[in-house]
Amino acid sequence: MSDEIWKRAEIESPCVKLCVVHPEARICIGCLRSIDEITMWSRLSPDSRSAIMADLPSRAPLIAKRRGGRAARLQG
16 A cells, blocks of 8 residues: 555645634634635645645734733723
8 A cells, every 4th residue: 555645745734733713703723724724625726725824824813812901901
């Protein structure tokens, strides 16, 4: 049996096995992909995967938590 299929030069999934969908942003907090992107990943072209991978860093602010809470607001 050949391991060739596992050695293809494909763009790997950005999955980090922290699979939780942010309730407001509707993206995974682990890999920052949408549910549709996750579902379609294995069927996407290399160009489509590259485009998604390039966009992922810009999505991080969508799930950033507010820091400080009420105490920080009262100090200001």
